[in-house]
Amino acid sequence: MILPALNFPKKPADMNRRDFLKSGGAVATLALAPGVTLMAFGGQASAAADPGKRWGLLIDVNKCPSDCSACVSACKVENGWGNDKHAADHPEAAPQWIRKVSLTDKSTGREFALPVMCQHCENPPCVDVCPTNASFKRPDGIVLVDKHRCIGCRYCMMACPYKARSFVHEDVTDQKTHAPRGKGTVESCTLCVHRVDAGGAPACVEACNTTGNAAMLFGDLNDPDSEIAQALKAYPSVAIRDDLGLNPGVRYSNL
C-alpha cells in the first residue's frame, strides 16, 4: 500500500510522535533518560544525547587572566541568572553557575585564577544523593537538574565537592526558554546543553575565545581525534578533587 502523503514535506501538525522525536525538534531532550522530560532544553536541537560521547572541558589556567570574567558574564546572559532581585545585597544567597576562583600557592606565592562550574562528573555525588532522581546524568555525560522533579531539599548541594550548585532563593524573572529556573529548586551549569545539542559550544567557551584568551577547550572526550582529547593526551592535566574518584568531565592544565 502506497501512502503518497508520506513523500511530501510535513508540517508540524502532520508529524507523528516518532517523527517528532526523530527530528530532535522542539523538545530534543525528551529522550534524555527514561521517564525524564525537560521542558527546558528545547530549541532546534539537532540530536539527542549520544551515549557514545562524553562532553568535557579543558581549561588552561595559564591562559586565564585573573582580571577576566568573560565566561561568567556570558553564562549569565546565556542562561539568565545573576540579576535576581537580591543578588547584589545577598551575594551569598545568589545563584552562581560559574565563578572565577583566585588561588595563591601558600608555599610559593604563585597567583592565578580559574573558572569553576559544574564539573560534570562521571560519578556525580549530586546524582547519587538526590532522593527523587531530579539530579541526573545524560548518556553523554552532562549532569542536569530536572526542575520539575526537584523538591528543593538541597542534599545535592551538600554532596557537591565543587560548590557548583545553587538554590534559587527568590522569584526569578526574564527566564530564558532554554534554561528555565524556579524558586525553590536547585540549578547549576548545564554545559549549555541547548547549544551542545544544536551542535554548538557552551557560551563560556565562546566568550573565552572572543577575548582572544582561548583558555577553554570544549569537545568530546571519547573521540580520540577531537582537539580536546588530543590536548589531554599531549599535555598534563588535573581534575579538582581528583582524590574523590569522580572522574569529572572538566579538566585543568597548568594548575
Added chain:
Amino acid sequence: MERTLYREIKATRQIVQLAVLLAAFIAAAALAVLYIEHHGHIVTGMNNQIVWGMPHVFAIFLIVAASGALNVASIASVFGQVPYKPLARLSGLLALALLAGGLAVLVLDLGRPDRLIVAMTTYNFSSVFAWNILLYNGFFVIVGAYLFVQMARSMPYGVIRTAGTIAFLWRLVLTTGTGSIFGWLVARQAYDAAVMAPLFVAMSFAIGLAVFLLVLGLITWLTERPLGEKLVARMGRLLGIFAGVVLYFTAVQHLTNLYAAEHSGIEAFILWEGGLYTNLFWFGQVLIGGLIPIALVFHPTGGAKPASAFVASALVVAGGFAQLYVIIIGGQAYPLEMFPGYQVTSGFSDGVVNAYSASYLEVLLGLGGVALALAITGVGMKVLRILPTNLSDANIGQD
C-alpha cells in the same frame, strides 16, 4: 502493688492552657512557612553557602529524639526490664509524635514542599535520603503496630516482644540512616566519617531518653499522677551512661580526624578557632550536655533525687541541640577544601568561613515542630489509655 491502670488524661485547665500555647506555636510556624514559601528562602538566614540551617537542626534533633524515645519501650519489651513496662506505651507514642514533628519541619523547609508526593512516589535507591524516607514511613507503621499490640486486650507477651524487637532493630537502622546522611557526604571535611552513624545512634539514646523524662515529668505533674523517685533516678543514671557514650563517640570522631593532617583545618575550626562553634562544642555539648549531667545523676547523694534527673535531661537536650548545631551549621561554615595548599578567594565565598544567623522564621518553624510533637503526644494521651494512673515506686514492679 495494684494492677497498672492506664487512663486517658483529663482536660484540666492547665492542660487546656498548655494545648492553647502549643496551638499558638503551631499556628506561628504555619504562618512562617507560608511567608517563606511566598517570598522564597531569601527571607531566611540560609543561603547558597549554609544550605541547611536552623530548621534542619530542629528537624534532625526531633528525628534523633524520636528513635531514642522508643528506648524506654525497648528496655521493657526487648530486654524485659519490668520497671519500664508501664512506660512503654508513652514511649511508643512519644516516638511517633517526635518523628512527625521532625518530619514536618524537614518537609516544610523544602524549596518545593508542594512536591512531597514526588518524594513519596519516586525513589532513587542510591540516595541515603530516599532510604530515610522509607525508614521513617516504616517507623510509623512498625511503632504504630507495636503500640497497638501493647494496648490490645489479652495480647500474648511473645507478640509484644516480637513487635518490640522489630521496632528496636528498625530504630537502630533508622538512626544509622540519619547519621549516614552526613557520614556519606564525601565532599565535606566535617562529615565523611563512618563514626557519624554510631555517633547519631548514641545521641538518639541520650536525647530521646532526656526528652522522654522531661515529658513524663511534665505530664505526671500536670495530671497529679504519682511518679516514683527511684524510677526517675534509675532513668537518670541510664541517661548519664548514654551521655557518656555520646562523649566517647565524639572523642573518637575528633581524635581520628586530628591524627590526619588533611583534617587539621576543620578540627582547628571546631575545637579552638571557630568562635561560636567552638564555644558550643566545649561549653554546650561537652560541658552542659555531657559532663554536668553525668556528674548530676551519678552524684553520691544528689543523684538519687528526681530533680537531678530532670535537670540532667534538660541539659542533655540543650547539649544535644548544641551538638547538632555544630555538626550541621559548623560543618558547612567551614569552607570546602577544593584546592589544598592554596589560599582561595572568589565572589562566591570560596575560602572563607561562611556566616549564618538564623532568622526568626526558621526558629518559629523549628519550635512549631516541637510544639506539634508535644501536641500529638498530648492528644494521644487524651484519647488513648497511654499514661498509667500510678507510677509510684511502690507500684512499679521490680526486676
